[in-house]
Amino acid sequence: MKGKRTTLETSTCAIARSLEVIGDWWSLLIIRDALAGTRRFGEFQKSLGLAKNILSNRLLKLVACGVMTTVPASDGSAYKEYVLTERGERLYLVIAALWQWGEEFCFPPGQLSYDLVDSLKQEKLSPIELKAQDGRTLGPRDFSPRVLLR
């Protein structure tokens, strides 16, 4: 694990650096729960069914990476709460893209129990699209990395 981290932190690839921060499986599920409003250690644990030491480790990592931060409990109790920073919140597009892919490719017909809806109108979200500057919708082979000259 340590070898992998050292490598990717300095990778020139934005995907590799992202995965260094949130590539851990549980980290993304913690972020999913945090986006849905979960804030307390015990609530994360109940939702994820995760051992306390592993959850604690992941939350610490997310805080260290600037994806989450701790705040005093909203009810004035002694608990601290974990909330997403702006950096963390902005992962919602990754979360939504994963959801839509999973919804389409990881459930047999009729097995889906939830879908994602727009909170205002309670309508199913539009499928995410990748667009060029001029508005063209791009497919999986329509984009590529470009070296930035300095």
Place this chain on the structure above:
Amino acid sequence: MKGKRTTLETSTCAIARSLEVIGDWWSLLIIRDALAGTRRFGEFQKSLGLAKNILSNRLLKLVACGVMTTVPASDGSAYKEYVLTERGERLYLVIAALWQWGEEFCFPPGQLSYDLVDSLKQEKLSPIELKAQDGRTLGPRDFSPRVLLR
């Protein structure tokens, strides 16, 4: 590891099921390379700097999950090549969302070496947006899961 897999394969959450298939860190980097045209074991290994046994294991898993498939070598040689299935190709939105997040939040100013461009015009891609059915752009707190009634 085995415990986690058993849990998530049958999860009702589409994100959890997606991560079961592609949540592994290396798997997403393999998919990134495959989208960019990499097809051969040796090419993946050179790009990822990954031990042969680990790469072999991840490729086998991606094939078993229906994200990749093997085909005879395009040059008629004895090598087999690994290509994305439709299920795998459609992860390009997850890859692009990760790229854009990493580009924005994982590089100090001026450190970015690559960006993602539209292959036709070589222009930087538009930022991905999440949209409601009526076209409204949604933020991180504007959507939620809905239980599907049966």
